[in-house]
Amino acid sequence: MSSSIxxxxxxxxxxxxxxxxxxxxxxxxxxxxxxxxxxAAPDKDAVVQKLAQDFPLLGRPGxxxxxxADRPVTSAEFAExxxxxIPERGRLVSRDEARTVLIVPRTDGQVCLEVLFAExxxxxxxxxxxxAPILVTYGxxxxxxxxxxxxxxxTLTSGRQIEAKPGTDGVFTAPADALSVSYSDASESHTIDLxxxxxxxxxxxxxxx
Numbered sequence: 001m002s003s004s005i006x007x008x009x010x011x012x013x014x015x016x017x018x019x020x021x022x023x024x025x026x027x028x029x030x031x032x033x034x035x036x037x038x039x040a041a042p043d044k045d046a047v048v049q050k051l052a053q054d055f056p057l058l059g060r061p062g063x064x065x066x067x068x069a070d071r072p073v074t075s076a077e078f079a080e081x082x083x084x085x086i087p088e089r090g091r092l093v094s095r096d097e098a099r100t101v102l103i104v105p106r107t108d109g110q111v112c113l114e115v116l117f118a119e120x121x122x123x124x125x126x127x128x129x130x131x132a133p134i135l136v137t138y139g140x141x142x143x144x145x146x147x148x149x150x151x152x153x154x155t156l157t158s159g160r161q162i163e164a165k166p167g168t169d170g171v172f173t174a175p176a177d178a179l180s181v182s183y184s185d186a187s188e189s190h191t192i193d194l195x196x197x198x199x200x201x202x203x204x205x206x207x208x209x
Contacts, residue, residue: 042107048089051105054146057091057169058105065092068100072120075102082124084108093144093171101135103144113144131190132170132183139197141174141181148186154178157196 052059067087068075079085090104093113100116104124112126113133127133134143145152145166152164157177166172174181174194182191 044086044089044107047107047109048086048105051109051111054148055103055111055144055170056147057093057103057144057171058089058111060091060169062089062091065095066090066102068092068102068116071100071116071118071122073116073122075104075114075116078114078116078122078124079104082106084110085112090114094142101142103133111144113142130188131192134181134192136195138195138200139176141178141194143172143174143181143192145170145172145183146185149183151183153182155180155182157198 048058066075067090075085075087075090079087084106086105086107090102093101093103095101098118100118102114102116104112104114106112106126110126110128111133112124113135114122114124115135116122123135125133125135132143132145132149134141147170149166149170152166152172154162154164154175155178156162156175157179162175164172172181176197178194179196180191180193182189184190
């Protein structure tokens with residue numbers, strides 16, 4: 001899985017692959033946080049156009065829902081902590097009363113999944129390691145695989161493996177008892193560890209996706 005960094009904010013987000021951060025921190029799951037002020041500004045349109053070849057959602061025309069402006073922490077506010085993010089080119093992946101999930105490109109060519117909670121707080125996972133961006137908590141995972149991926153293989157806690165096709169635009173949600181998800185893209189094979197529901201500590205209070 002990707003590495004994590006913490007940024008001070010109004011509330012703790014826990015359970016998205018990384019737990020146990022200091023209270024009052026916002027977890028950014030994956031990707032580096034280095035910015036070169038001397039470098040020329042990247043061509044955002046060119047970056048997004050290239051990424052959209054692998055992640056078609058990024059090529060979809062934008063709408064007001066893509067900015068998640070009604071959430072306590074908006075995508076634009078989240079990007080203030082991570083200047084590589086291009087929030088105006090983010091696109092909605094899923095939304096319900098409790099959370100909004102967006103796919104957001106970065107100027108360094110990475111792709112992130114953001115989760116913005118209705119109660120406040122936010123987090124993200126980026127594909128800095130080459131794996132698909134994915135948000136993981138106990139018993140649930142949502143991710144987006146590249147367009148070249150035709151099949152996913154889930155390994156369950158029972159040891160059984162099940163196969164499934166990615167959903168529209170490569171979006172997938174894992175079974176609650178999945179230990180991992182595997183897939184092959186145009187260049188290599190990938191296996192991402194997940195967090196099955198049965199592994200959740202009995203008294204843990206962790207926000208769900």
